[in-house]
Amino acid sequence: MSKTILVIGACGQIGTELTLKLREINGASNVIASDIREGDKELMQSGPFEFINAIDYDSVLGIITKYNINEVYLMAAMLSATGEKFPAKAWELNMNSLFNVLNIAKEGNIKKVFWPSSIAVFGPTTPKENTPQETVMEPSTVYGISKQAGERWCEYYFNKFGVDVRSIRYPGIISWKTNPGGGTTDYAVEIYHEALLKGAYTSFLNKETKLPMMYMDDAIDATIQIMNTKPENIKIRSSYNLAAISFTPEEIAEEIKKEIPDFKISFKSDFRQNIADSWPKSIDDSRAREDWGWQHHFDLKKMSKNMLHSLKIKYNLS
Ligand code: AKB
Numbered sequence: 001m002s003k004t005i006l007v008i009g010a011c012g013q014i015g016t017e018l019t020l021k022l023r024e025i026n027g028a029s030n031v032i033a034s035d036i037r038e039g040d041k042e043l044m045q046s047g048p049f050e051f052i053n054a055i056d057y058d059s060v061l062g063i064i065t066k067y068n069i070n071e072v073y074l075m076a077a078m079l080s081a082t083g084e085k086f087p088a089k090a091w092e093l094n095m096n097s098l099f100n101v102l103n104i105a106k107e108g109n110i111k112k113v114f115w116p117s118s119i120a121v122f123g124p125t126t127p128k129e130n131t132p133q134e135t136v137m138e139p140s141t142v143y144g145i146s147k148q149a150g151e152r153w154c155e156y157y158f159n160k161f162g163v164d165v166r167s168i169r170y171p172g173i174i175s176w177k178t179n180p181g182g183g184t185t186d187y188a189v190e191i192y193h194e195a196l197l198k199g200a201y202t203s204f205l206n207k208e209t210k211l212p213m214m215y216m217d218d219a220i221d222a223t224i225q226i227m228n229t230k231p232e233n234i235k236i237r238s239s240y241n242l243a244a245i246s247f248t249p250e251e252i253a254e255e256i257k258k259e260i261p262d263f264k265i266s267f268k269s270d271f272r273q274n275i276a277d278s279w280p281k282s283i284d285d286s287r288a289r290e291d292w293g294w295q296h297h298f299d300l301k302k303m304s305k306n307m308l309h310s311l312k313i314k315y316n317l318s
Helices: 013-026 041-045 057-066 080-085 087-106 142-161 187-197 216-228 249-257 272-277 286-292 300-314
Strands: 005-008 031-035 049-051 071-074 112-114 168-170 172-174 200-203 211-215 245-247 264-267
Touching (some): 013 031, 087 142, 168 216, 187 300, 200 249, 245 249, 245 300, 249 264, 249 300
Parallel strands (some): 005 031, 031 049, 071 112
16 A cells, blocks of 8 residues: 655654655655645645644544545644743643544554654653663653653553554754754754854853754654554554764854854853753663664764755855
């Protein structure tokens, strides 16, 4: 059976690049992008697009039926920092969009679901270094609470109804194509743009805040890899720990200085510092490596070179 894929939240940071990659692999007409708003030109022009409000069951079911969709990637979510400003909205979007897709899958209309979780499921009482797959999880943000509840629901729908749902706990994702919005790890993207455009950046996290991060190329590979793994090899049906690199704002600034020697960083932490302080510094992702062969390819050095090179082209800077 050929794959017909729906990406919900296709215009966001991960959704954009995921959709483009899925179109490259499966053929553009087999990958339907959808969002509540339009995305960038490349995404909009590369294949079919539909407006979907992810919390509206009929709107989601309508598009799934129209295109005979058999795989859904549910990428719509409100992230940690914005979630703290709009807690009720974050809960409504993050939970109801998941229930809509899980319930449609339960009815047999779709065969496979990808739903992203996050390192935000961990909290202040979680061991900070090499955080294990199974450990204390007491998230302190609305976003983290919604992701932890979502993980439990994914596992429940798999055990109870046989829904083939797969998930990974994304760390902070760094990319140049589409900006992130409303996350605590967003500084690690902003810093590259400002280094090139202004030669200086004020970080909203303090200099020693170490967090788990990953380059977009690795995140897309992991997402497609877990979806292409045989169901019997997916042994965790809540969500897999996933890791690549961990660094602090000071360390990323040092790496940028190797390419832009006059780059200046300063620090002025805000409410996002508390969120970052509640999250792990590094993640043990050995289960993903054992169960479905996950490997990352970008370290801080390679990622920085790639980011600066791609952004220079984007901004027409030689
Ligand atoms: C955020 O900072 O909220 C996200 C995440 C780690 O899930 N990037």
